[in-house]
Amino acid sequence: MTALAGLWDRRGVQGAWEGAVGRMLDAQAIYGPEPAARRTLGEATLGRRLFSLLPEDDFDRGPVSGGDGTLLLVADARIDNRDELAERLGRSMADLARLPEPALVMAVVERWGVAGLGHLVGAFAVILWDERRRALTLARDALGERPLHYHQGDGFLGVASMPKGLHALPEVPYLTSAATSADFLALLPQGGESFFAGIERVLPGHAFTFTADSVTQMRLWTPSDAPLRLSASDYAEGLRAELDRVVASRLRRGDGAVGAHLSGGLDSSSVTASAALALAPDTLHAFTAVPGTPAPVEAGRIGDEGPLAAALAARYPNIAHVLVRGQGASPLPLLDRHFDLYQRPITNPCNAVWWDATNDAARARGVRVLLTGNMGNFTLSHDGSQYLPTLLRHGRLLALAGIARQLHARGWSARRVASTTLSPFLSPRLWEWANARLGRSWALGNYSALRPDAAQAHDIYARASARGLDLSYRPWADGRAMRLWGLERVDMGVFNKGTLGGWGFDLRDPTADRRLIEWALRVPEEQYILNGEPRSLARRAFADRLPAEILHETRRGYQGADWHVGASAALAGLREEIEAVTRCADADALVDAGRLRALAADWPDFAPDDPRWADRAITDRYRYQLLRGVAAGHFLRRVARTN
Known part of the structure; x- marks a missing residue:
């Protein structure tokens, strides 16, 4: 760099x-x-x-x-x-x-x-x-x-x-x-x-x-929209070959070791397996963040991905598997360092705790290249769910009924199938009404610490619409459009540069390689949900490389499941930081310090293993609204040079 x-x-x-x-x-x-x-x-x-x-x-x-x-x-x-x-x-x-x-x-x-x-x-x-x-x-x-x-x-x-x-x-x-x-x-x-x-x-x-x-x-780059026409087996072989090609090209370095982020998911597991094969017999250091204490997660999530990652590492003798165990650390001490490294606020301060710990572990092992799979949801493991509304839009009702039956046989409820199929066509107001009836809400005030008057002054809803973001968060009807939008949403440049400056190694994401993206976008949508199996293409492509428990896992990982341990211990510091926000005019004009103050005063007095920590309303209020608001306020006052 x-x-x-x-x-x-x-x-x-x-x-x-x-x-x-x-x-x-x-x-x-x-x-x-x-x-x-x-x-x-x-x-x-x-x-x-x-x-x-x-x-x-x-x-x-x-x-x-x-x-x-x-x-x-x-x-x-x-x-x-x-x-x-x-x-x-x-x-x-x-x-x-x-x-x-x-x-x-x-x-x-x-x-x-x-x-x-x-x-x-x-x-x-x-x-x-x-x-x-x-x-x-x-x-x-x-x-x-x-x-x-x-x-x-x-x-x-x-x-x-x-x-x-x-x-x-x-x-x-x-x-x-x-x-x-x-x-x-x-x-x-x-x-x-x-x-x-x-x-x-x-x-x-x-x-x-x-x-x-x-x-x-x-x-400089516009991906082709010409669809590939291959056999089902050729799609799987093609994806595997494309991943191997882009992983190999990202291993080039002058000296030092190679590492990889390894969770229990398809993306990081596939990248890690490909890298292990390309490097053999040289060592690949694989890092898995796991909670320091047992922590509750909501249904359908995995709080500790260590066992799944270990199953993958055991398949490859040249993988040195490193568990990075959470220490219940507060995210607050990291804010100043991240300000200097990344020059922007951190979206999820809780994740930054285990991210920094993983970086420390990688640097201690002499890693100079660290592979990730951050964009894999848009390339390797796209789930193909947008195929259902696509079939409805084109009037292919028999095909839709067939895949609905297959999904139901795999455990999808009728309501989930119906929601996936119909929701993209609802108006935002009707979608919000339906979610409210189910006890869910995507209202901005439920997860954001932005002051309501600031949201109005900056015309947030119009700005969101201009950038293709539906703040009602309706599902997409077009899988290709959704993936292109998602790929363009995140700018990793400052994070890559900040990681180099802070830890001395280069973050490289093979799943963000434009050749892999171009290939994946040309695969027909039905291949990703073939026979009613979401993520079917990745499961077929890497069936001989990944253990069965990863291939057949349907839950998603939940990073930093023990987030509340460090945040609870730092409650006094959080309250001080909120008061500092009120003393900075730039921060106070944007961050709803009154709301943050009320949240901090009402911080749950739960035991670390209390299942209520996994309640979505709790995580929205405290993990996202409170901690993200504090991170934004800290950034604003650092720039304003206020105490």
Whole structure:
């Protein structure tokens, strides 16, 4: 990985910002400990600080020149289709072995222009200065695995990997974005603005090109919608082959061990199994977070995935299985560290406790690459439930009746089948009424600490609709559209960068590889629920790799099941943090401190194993509304520099 910085003087002054770029890089030194390298070409200065992770990083000499001296480029990149690109570029394998990622990206730009960045598969953020055109292009990979932010100032354009790079410039204000913070509290997908006023993020899968008088956007990746036509067995073999390919490509590293997050689910288990096969006989360190004390969970969830993960690890002799046991730690002490690392509030502070503990365990074992399966629900283990409303929409009633019978035979109730089939076609009001009759509610005030007047002032419902989010949370009728929306909702760039800075290893998610995504989106929906078995494709594809207890498990994991233990012990600190929110005008304007104060005062006095901790109303109020509200308030007051 690399920390990037760049400045363009749009007034035409030559070499005006070289010292400022140095300060921007120094502000991001945690993400790139090697000495800064920078270069000026006319009106623009670009620079980088390297964090060596790849074999080719030994040959990285900093900003790359090209185009007969008219182009200058820096890139934070790991390109996973290097061999394919080398062949298309006519480069030898010997040449490729000494070609660092930025030089490869420059070769692509020289051959195909900015649009050629769409040929890159992997993780990348690119800053490209074209002196001849007086144009600065900023680009990110399809899933946004590398971050990139920019600020348009008075006569200049500044770019940095993380906001703190831009805040090294006195011209950039250090203020929160109230709109983005309101969106966070309401669980909206992030828009173009970062959590800091005046600092925008380059959207994943896009290239933004700035000239003296315009800005244009180019979408670098649009997945094909042409369906695959294979036999049932070929779909399973194809998914397995695609996963093996993308896992293998993400194991490339210079040194150090490889680790994997291993839960009891299909996604992480499949990734871990594939990695173990690819690495053998070398060791794969697999980390499973388990509760420190027995904790209740609601029906249909798994609180302790340790036994399932152990069953998978036992199949592969080169897996070193590590249980990361919860210690009942409070999430509060992590807030300051996460503010510095990620530069945004944490959505689920309870999960951050076991996440940090897992990262600590991985660093202690010398891990330099940690595999995850975060996007697997949209690729590997899509459940195919949208096939039912699809059949209804197309009037295929006999096929719908057949799959309904199959689902019922597998334990689905008639009400669940009916709800899955009909709910996408209900109006939001009718859907909310039906949920209320069942004792459930998706009302914003039940899980969000956003003040009602702030929700109205920021027009949260209109903003949600503009980003494709139905705040009534009706099920989707189109599985492909749902998966594409879900993939674009989460921007992992700042988390990947923050994890590198905090623990020194690279997070890599094979299930977020665009090749796997493209393949999975082309599979007909019925293959995911074949014979009335949700997640049928993954179960068939990995039947010979996963133990039966994982293959046939229908419950979902529940991360941080013992969340209430640490939070209960930190109750005094939570109350202090809430009072601190009221002393910060920016935080108090968004966070409903009165509601949080009432929740803290009414904190349940249950024993740790009391089943009431698993009640959805309890978790919505305390795990999500209270703790997420405290996390948002802490972020806002840290930016405002209040105590």
